Amino acid sequence: MLDAALAFFVLGAFAKLVNIDLRLPAPIHDAITAYLLLAIGIKGSAALVDSDLYTLIDDILLVLAMGALLPLLAFAMLRYFGSVGQVDAAAIAAHYGSVSVATYAIAVAVMDSAAITYEAHLPLLLVILEVPAIFVGLWLARAGFLKGLGAAGSAGLQSHGLDRETLREILLNKGVVLLLAGIAIGTLIHGNGDSALKAFFTEPFKGVLAFFLLDMGVMAANCARELKQRLAFLVSFGIAMPLLGAVAGFATAALIGLSAGGSALLAVLGASASYIAVPAALRQALPQANGGMAIAVALGVTFPFNVMVGIPLYLHLAQLLA
Amino acid sequence: MDREAAFIASVVATLTLIPILLDTHSSLTAALVVTLSVVIVTFIVDRRVRRPDVGAVQLCTIQSQSQSRQH
Numbered sequence: 334m335l336d337a338a339l340a341f342f343v344l345g346a347f348a349k350l351v352n353i354d355l356r357l358p359a360p361i362h363d364a365i366t367a368y369l370l371l372a373i374g375i376k377g378s379a380a381l382v383d384s385d386l387y388t389l390i391d392d393i394l395l396v397l398a399m400g401a402l403l404p405l406l407a408f409a410m411l412r413y414f415g416s417v418g419q420v421d422a423a424a425i426a427a428h429y430g431s432v433s434v435a436t437y438a439i440a441v442a443v444m445d446s447a448a449i450t451y452e453a454h455l456p457l458l459l460v461i462l463e464v465p466a467i468f469v470g471l472w473l474a475r476a477g478f479l480k481g482l483g484a485a486g487s488a489g490l491q492s493h494g495l496d497r498e499t500l501r502e503i504l505l506n507k508g509v510v511l512l513l514a515g516i517a518i519g520t521l522i523h524g525n526g527d528s529a530l531k532a533f534f535t536e537p538f539k540g541v542l543a544f545f546l547l548d549m550g551v552m553a554a555n556c557a558r559e560l561k562q563r564l565a566f567l568v569s570f571g572i573a574m575p576l577l578g579a580v581a582g583f584a585t586a587a588l589i590g591l592s593a594g595g596s597a598l599l600a601v602l603g604a605s606a607s608y609i610a611v612p613a614a615l616r617q618a619l620p621q622a623n624g625g626m627a628i629a630v631a632l633g634v635t636f637p638f639n640v641m642v643g644i645p646l647y648l649h650l651a652q653l654l655a
Numbered sequence: 656m657d658r659e660a661a662f663i664a665s666v667v668a669t670l671t672l673i674p675i676l677l678d679t680h681s682s683l684t685a686a687l688v689v690t691l692s693v694v695i696v697t698f699i700v701d702r703r704v705r706r707p708d709v710g711a712v713q714l715c716t717i718q719s720q721s722q723s724r725q726h
Binding site: 410413414415416565566568569570572573576638641642646 | 659669690693694
């Protein structure tokens with residue numbers, strides 16, 4: 334059975350295809366995004382109150398390695414199979430090494446509905462996975478790594494580089510700050526037993542997510558229309574990469590020793606592609622890259638694929654592997 | 656078969672195999688079938704869009720060859 338919240342995503346996408354504008358006003362979209370980020374942080378902070386962060390160092394290092402490996406894999410595929418230009422391939426690779434909070438939120442909602450438990454420090458890993466792919470993407474764009482794999486060259490590359498503004502955008506973007514703030518404030522909420530605030534950030538979560546998905550459906554349908562060039566290859570890449578990312582997530586989860594629920598969530602993180610934090614950082618650091626193409630694949634292909642097919646598939650696989 | 660076509664074919668093959676390998680419930684199978692259809696239709700549309708370009712290139716080649724023979 335299709336999760337009821339996902340029906341809102343289908344509604345938004347369908348409405349866009351028949352030219353009915355169900356897009357939410359930008360301030361409402363921003364407010365809902367902020368709510369979801371804070372709620373995920375607060376939700377995840379519950380078990381962090383009593384845990385020792387030093388015990389998580391191994392997990393964090395392994396997840397960092399996964400975050401660095403995924404863009405390398407994406408870059409190699411884009412260059413070797415699609416002959417995508419070096420700068421554009423590096424930009425798309427950065428999107429696919431990073432994560433989508435919306436996809437994670439949907440996976441959490443689906444797992445909560447099915448009463449599947451998972452480790453509470455997953456939101457922390459979500460925050461950590463936001464960052465390394467951007468650095469790897471910038472390095473790939475500049476260094477000409479795997480240069481012989483594709484046909485297209487790196488002519489005309491003039492990156493603004495890692496200046497102060499770019500570093501600030503990578504490490505202190507709105508998503509990272511709100512998630513970390515959610516975790517920090519969540520430890521206070523859980524520590525003080527503030528039930529009113531806790532209820533505000535947990536009870537309406539799925540309803541707000543459904544409203545958010547309506548908007549995401551409109552945006553995904555809009556982005557899919559932008560995929561005019563290299564349509565077949567980019568659609569195939571947008572489906573193949575999350576499957577490979579999920580495999581990387583499962584492998585990392587096995588090394589860390591996560592539960593079935595935790596493995597499924599790490600697979601979702603590996604499979605998802607960023608369309609908020611990374612585009613903002615790359616606009617600053619790599620203005621020559623075709624950002625529109627990267628967002629179109631991430632939001633127009635990978636996001637709907639993960640929502641409709643990926644999440645149930647990764648959950649099923651996690652239960653089989655457990 | 657070029658690399659790009661081989662890649663697209665392998666994605667289609669993977670999507671076809673997933674429901675068979677997992678023996679999954681019907682909604683996931685249905686979602687995979689829809690995704691698979693999207694990939695195949697996309698592939699066909701993409702090839703049709705590109706075909707005129709290939710034809711134009713071939714036509715130009717034939718014309719230039721016949722012109723060089725005339726000269």
